[in-house]
Amino acid sequence: MELTDTNSTVTLLCGLAIAAGIVGVVVPVLPGLLLCWLGVLAWALLSDAGWPKWLVLAVATGLAAGGTAVKYLWPGRNLKRSGVPNRTLLVGGVLGLVGFFVVPIVGLVLGFVLGVWLAERVRLGDHRQAWPSTVHALKAAGLSMLIELAAALAIAAAWGGGLLVT
DSSP states (O other): OOTTSHHHHHHHHHHHHHHHHHHHHHSTTSOHHHHHHHHHHHHHHHSOOOTHHHHHHHHHHHHHHHHHHHHHHHHHHHHHHHTOOHHHHHHHHHHHHHHHHHSTTHHHHHHHHHHHHHHHHHHHSOHHHHHHHHHHHHHHHHHHHHHHHHHHHHHHHHHHHHHHHO
């Protein structure tokens, strides 16, 4: 692959954007699915890959939209069933954001756990009752991350398949 060739450079940069998106899913600093989709969009707009690139973009768009919807709906439904209110998740999210800046990377998770536990402790009045809600919230956050990772990997696979076809 010669980088003086514009098509090769576009392909390489788009691949790097997709890889950064996958990393962004695992390390929640970057908008993972958005980066993956933008990588495919840039490849479709700027490469000389022919008509299959538009099919790959359509598949990537469906995967990104579907993954985003499912990542919120499925874990949210599980949390509603377990009785964790949205207010608790909001407190967890706010403390997770604060924790991210206080202790980079791991502070996000630590702040989220602490926020959920504190909100449930205040709401329920007992540590023994607050801890199961915290565990449910952690499971939901993990499920959400796995769904987003699966969607990002599927987008990368669709793009890789598009590279093979073109």
